[in-house]
Amino acid sequence: MPIRKTEKYSETPLYRLRHSASHVMAQAVMEMFPGQAKITIGPPIEDGFYYDFDLPRPLTPEDLGQIESRMREIIRGDHPFVRRELSAAEAKQLFADQPYKLELIEGLEHGAADEDGNPLTAPPVISIYTSDTFTDLCRGPHVQRTGQINPDALKLLNVSGAYWRGDEKRPMLQRIYGTAWDSAKELEEYLWRLEEAKKRDHRKLGKELDLFSINPEVGPGLVLWHPKGALVRYLMEDFCKREHLANGYELVDSPHVGRGHLWETSGHLDFYRESMYAGMEMDNETYYVKPMNCPFHIMIYNSGLRSYRELPIRYAEWGSVYRYEKPGVLHGLMRVRGFTQDDAHIFCRPDQMPEEIDRVLKFCLHILRAFGFTQFHAYLATRPKEKSVGEAAQWEAATEALRASLERSGLEYALDEGGGAFYGPKIDLKIADAIGREWQCSTIQFDFNEAARFNLHYINEAGQEEQPYMIHRALLGSMERFFGVMIEHYAGAFPVWLMPVQVMAIPIADRHNEYAQKVADQLRRAGIRVNVDVRTERMNAKIRDAQMQKIPYMLVMGDKEAVAGAVAVRLRSGEDKGAMPVEQFIAMVNKAVDSRE
Numbered sequence: 038m039p040i041r042k043t044e045k046y047s048e049t050p051l052y053r054l055r056h057s058a059s060h061v062m063a064q065a066v067m068e069m070f071p072g073q074a075k076i077t078i079g080p081p082i083e084d085g086f087y088y089d090f091d092l093p094r095p096l097t098p099e100d101l102g103q104i105e106s107r108m109r110e111i112i113r114g115d116h117p118f119v120r121r122e123l124s125a126a127e128a129k130q131l132f133a134d135q136p137y138k139l140e141l142i143e144g145l146e147h148g149a150a151d152e153d154g155n156p157l158t159a160p161p162v163i164s165i166y167t168s169d170t171f172t173d174l175c176r177g178p179h180v181q182r183t184g185q186i187n188p189d190a191l192k193l194l195n196v197s198g199a200y201w202r203g204d205e206k207r208p209m210l211q212r213i214y215g216t217a218w219d220s221a222k223e224l225e226e227y228l229w230r231l232e233e234a235k236k237r238d239h240r241k242l243g244k245e246l247d248l249f250s251i252n253p254e255v256g257p258g259l260v261l262w263h264p265k266g267a268l269v270r271y272l273m274e275d276f277c278k279r280e281h282l283a284n285g286y287e288l289v290d291s292p293h294v295g296r297g298h299l300w301e302t303s304g305h306l307d308f309y310r311e312s313m314y315a316g317m318e319m320d321n322e323t324y325y326v327k328p329m330n331c332p333f334h335i336m337i338y339n340s341g342l343r344s345y346r347e348l349p350i351r352y353a354e355w356g357s358v359y360r361y362e363k364p365g366v367l368h369g370l371m372r373v374r375g376f377t378q379d380d381a382h383i384f385c386r387p388d389q390m391p392e393e394i395d396r397v398l399k400f401c402l403h404i405l406r407a408f409g410f411t412q413f414h415a416y417l418a419t420r421p422k423e424k425s426v427g428e429a430a431q432w433e434a435a436t437e438a439l440r441a442s443l444e445r446s447g448l449e450y451a452l453d454e455g456g457g458a459f460y461g462p463k464i465d466l467k468i469a470d471a472i473g474r475e476w477q478c479s480t481i482q483f484d485f486n487e488a489a490r491f492n493l494h495y496i497n498e499a500g501q502e503e504q505p506y507m508i509h510r511a512l513l514g515s516m517e518r519f520f521g522v523m524i525e526h527y528a529g530a531f532p533v534w535l536m537p538v539q540v541m542a543i544p545i546a547d548r549h550n551e552y553a554q555k556v557a558d559q560l561r562r563a564g565i566r567v568n569v570d571v572r573t574e575r576m577n578a579k580i581r582d583a584q585m586q587k588i589p590y591m592l593v594m595g596d597k598e599a600v601a602g603a604v605a606v607r608l609r610s611g612e613d614k615g616a617m618p619v620e621q622f623i624a625m626v627n628k629a630v631d632s633r634e
């Protein structure tokens with residue numbers, strides 16, 4: 038069976054390559070500002086690397102070109118990367134004129150943070166890496182020689198501002214982003230993906246297509262869905278809710294706030310408080326806005342005595358939750374502070390568990406495929422080595438059920454050993470979009486923690502109390518984020534069934550307006566969403582505007598069409614379908630809607 042082992046990025050050759058490229062870049066920058074450049078940190082990141090500098094003047098695009106050229110020279114020098122361990126005192130001497138490095142060494146010395154500023158659990162060995170004339174405080178790993186970096190697969194992308202340690206009270210630094218790959222072809226493909234991603238940026242398209250906005254007056258990370266976006270969301274939810282009902286789920290609804298006591302019982306106030314909005318005082322009690330829906334669904338479960346005959350119980354809710362995210366990580370619809378999950382909780386008996394997992398996984402793929410996604414990557418995350426709750430037997434049974442279900446599904450999956458939450462194992466599903474990016478959306482997660490904390494039980498066949506298995510699952514994840522992924526996947530040109538406006542009727546001249554309105558009425562009666570462009574613009578301008586709005590069908594109507602009772606059909610792709618009777622056009626749209634193509 039197709040099992041992949043999850044590869045940690047930090048253990049890959051590409052990671053070493055990019056980390057090494059960042060050192061080479063730092064050397065080139067130091068040479069550009071001799072005695073003046075202050076270096077800070079320069080880690081590899083997804084698809085590339087960066088380095089943050091404190092420099093006497095802002096960098097220009099010309100500087101980047103020059104730095105890049107110098108990097109190629111350094112690479113061709115084929116200098117070895119040499120590691121050396123040293124004492125804190127020696128390191129301080131070595132970096133005496135580098136205040137940021139001194140701060141990092143202090144951190145290392147006291148075991149607070151590594152050379153990238155991340156918190157550490159134990160004081161590490163202090164090490165440096167030297168290549169050519171450049172020495173950096175560094176844990177590595179690196180390639181052996183600069184010559185192993187392909188000079189033709191390297192590019193500096195841009196410069197942006199970044200606060201030292203992400204702290205706005207500390208100095209503003211200049212961050213140079215770069216990318217490095219094994220081959221020039223990979224670099225080229227990556228640059229193409231970057232260009233495509235820019236064109237598809239949901240924040241840009243969201244504005245152009247008038248789908249949503251995020252207004253500072255409302256608050257960062259809080260989304261306003263405009264009529265067109267709200268309509269797409271309604272269509273998505275409506276489809277999903279029907280499918281849920283048809284698949285044995287019951288829809289529930291729960292409040293946006295709950296008593297502190299509830300969140301104490303659930304453990305959120307202990308483990309999750311930093312992500313929660315501050316409490317509100319009411320009737321001498323503190324209420325909290327919900328960061329999750331689970332406790333409410335559990336309360337519904339616990340509202341009656343449950344018998345083994347009633348299980349499985351599957352509660353689904355489009356539940357809006359609020360979580361505090363730092364301002365720096367907010368990003369359009371992808372990372373927000375208020376969002377709606379297509380959330381469900383399943384309560385089942387141990388003997389029902391394998392079938393339930395099968396059902397969820399199958400249902401999940403069905404829903405994602407309905408939205409046009411065909412490539413999935415599954416990850417099975419198992420019990421963490423450190424602390425976790427729940428019986429060993431429960432963990433084993435649940436993990437085995439997840440694994441067996443993945444096997445039966447035929448999905449290729451990766452094992453993420455120890456990657457489960459402390460409260461249970463899970464399957465995460467990532468979808469690949471049109472330009473090959475992966476997005477984490479679906480999750481199927483066991484919970485032994487809340488099941489115990491809320492004393493979940495049912496009466497088994499022997500008349501005894503037993504704890505059911507509780508599974509959290511979200512398929513699209515967050516409606517906001519999934520909508521963002523959809524916008525970027527389709528570049529705004531959603532499938533016909535989801536388009537807010539499916540048809541634009543385009544009368545050629547004013548005298549054709551009446552006929553266009555008549556056809557539009559006929560289409561509306563057939564359930565098709567249509568607008569009529571009665572502006573006094575030229576026909577070509579109207580077609581271009583409709584294309585910009587990604588409207589799937591444009592119906593051009595002039596004398597000929599009016600006389601024949603026909604419409605001339607153009608697709609958003611530019612394809613000209615020619616004239617056809619209105620009835621035939623309606624059948625064509627209905628077919629596209631029904632097939633969700």
Ligand SMILES: [Zn+2]
Pocket residue numbers: 056060079166173174175176177
């Ligand atoms: Zn380094």
Ligand SMILES: [Zn+2]
Pocket residue numbers: 329330331382509510
């Ligand atoms: Zn939950």
